[in-house]
Amino acid sequence: MADCCNNTSCAIEALKQRQSKTLKIVLGINATMFVVVFVAGWLAHSTALLSDSLDNLGDALTYALSLYVVSRSAHEKAVVALFKGGLILLAGLFVLGQVIYRLFVPALPLFDAMGGIGVLSLLANSLCLFLLWKHRSDDINMSSVWACSRNDIATNLAVIVAAGAVWLFNSAWPDLVVGLALSVLLISSSARVLAAAWHALRSAA
Template sequence: MLYFDGILIDIPTVKTMASCCDGNCAAEALREKQRGTLIKVLVINALMFVVIVIAAWYGKSTALLSDSLDNLGDAITYGLSLFAVSRSSGTKARVALFKGGLILAASLAVVAQIVHRLMVPVLPSYEIMSIFSMAGLAANGLCLYLLWRHRDEDINMSSVFECSRNDIASNLSVVIAAAGVWLFDNLWPDIIVASLLALLLLISSVRVIRGALIELRQP
């Protein structure tokens, strides 16, 4: 303790308060960085959804449609993650659980489209598939780069990173499907790739849901 101008000052207490302030400041700085990154990837994915869903409809590609649904799911996911940034770990886990449900819903939507395409077969446009899957690959590559540093920070950001990594696989798969349609002049490469993407989304949803449930069980 120290007397200064008639006031008793507890030096250890002052140091502890300063330390707490530093900790809070560091946590807030981290949250601000997360918010900034999430806003950027949210805008990118929302724009890419609009562009690719129009291209999928015009090009009659099921694989490209699944790619666009992935972008829509990600845009919603990033919005939810933005909401959860400054919330408790329990809230983040519940948001991650909801994200897992969205990914599962996207996989089921792709399966429904596959069934429809099998019943009403149409040859997709490999040119449109190639152009817009490459555009999506560039956009999602940028998102993955922005999210890379946040991938292990908490359940909220790790689930976001999981979604972005799925997008890269999705884009590459559509490029392969476009090459298959061009080479064989057949819709089956599009159907096969769309089926694999639906499976990828299903596996990803299980992984995100499992991680969220584990987090929720922790005291």
């Protein structure tokens, strides 16, 4: 009997296994960081950190869904990508709501907590980005995962900058401005993911 690994089907199966392994790792990282960053954001009164934690939660759910569809059809992957785009949109709207809330209920964030957790998140998400790099063009499923991870780096850098500005100006405004910018980033990212997923869904049909 010929070696199955000479066949295209075997190569595809090997790719799916590599995707699954990567997704399990980044899922664990983001689930852990969600808890850490959310607690820190709540205690530090930081809208930027809270938005970062929700981004991690959305990513964890996204990776879990992506793991589910690794071995599924192109149609199912496109449907799940639509759902993932919806999750990103909800996260962006929630952050926008937090910004509006803090306009009426102001609180000065703890800049040291913002900066420290921001750096920790940056390291964690850089690792995720590195792991996902080789899968960024595999299919609609992995490309949407890659988009989420890439956004995380921008989010972490923005939080670190906001922490420095809060310290420099002794004001909550930098935190709110970054929170607003992150909400716009999430909403625009969701639009791209939804558009790509819709195109893939029509192609699969």
